[in-house]
């Protein structure tokens with residue numbers, strides 16, 4: 001078994017190197033094809049016989065470029081199949097990576113969440129987005145949540161816990177997920193811990209985006225959003241290219257368009273200074289105690305989110321690494 005593993009590594013390394021050098025030669029050089037093919041067959045033999053058969057059945061090349069492209073396709077698909085097998089093992093036997101992106105409204109969870117999503121390859125689950133979608137679709141959950149959300153209050157624990165319980169069972173969460181806006185109360189944190197402990201998992205990281213309240217009103221009240229993509233703009237800090245300022249010194253609503261699609265931007269109903277007061281009360285009274293709940297596990301990392309975007313991102317990267 002051990003010998004076989006070594007052979008496999010040597011052969012696959014040799015095959016990739018020879019194949020790469022073969023591919024870079026002049027297309028008229030048929031020796032390149034032969035070297036590439038021989039190395040690929042040698043390497044692939046240690047992966048599986050199906051790939052070896054595919055290479056062996058390739059016709060003698062009339063066109064070397066085409067032959068190399070065929071070989072490359074087989075090598076790529078073999079590697080992709082190997083990766084899929086490894087991923088499956090990882091999903092089955094390793095604990096999920098479960099992160100909480102924590103912070104007051106306007107701290108930058110919606111801005112940095114998608115970047116963490118890209119970096120780690122796990123989805124960002126925003127209970128706020130899910131509830132807004134439910135309100136827009138007029139579902140039972142949406143009807144219950146609509147008024148309390150517009151006023152900046154908290155939707156009942158039962159509803160949000162139920163939403164998360166269902167969502168984290170989906171296929172895209174098999175390696176983990178990033179929670180944004182959940183848990184928001186200790187009851188929700190305890191419910192989360194319980195559902196994770198049932199599968200032997202636990203929250204692995206809490207990233208707290210720390211911003212003083214005094215900065216948040218300007219951030220929140222100047223925020224415009226592209227609903228479909230979640231892209232976020234700000235009249236002062238990140239205006240869309242199309243923005244026109246009216247005679248009253250405020251942006252003209254019709255001029256607020258998404259830079260990428262040209263579609264209309266919108267303002268959230270609860271992004272007002274009145275609703276913000278209530279949202280911040282909820283945050284300090286009910287949400288901040290969650291940090292103390294997770295602190296003894298050594299998973300809480302605080303990031304100064306009141307600085308330039310690049311600085312915030314560097315701190316997040318440092319907080320994410322082990």
Ligand code: AMP
Nearest residue numbers: 127128149152153154155160181182184
């Ligand atoms: P967000 O987009 O995270 O600011 O959430 C918008 C609104 O959705 C909040 O002000 C609450 O009314 C509601 N909401 C989102 N997540 C939760 C949660 N975990 N618990 C209770 N209410 C929530």
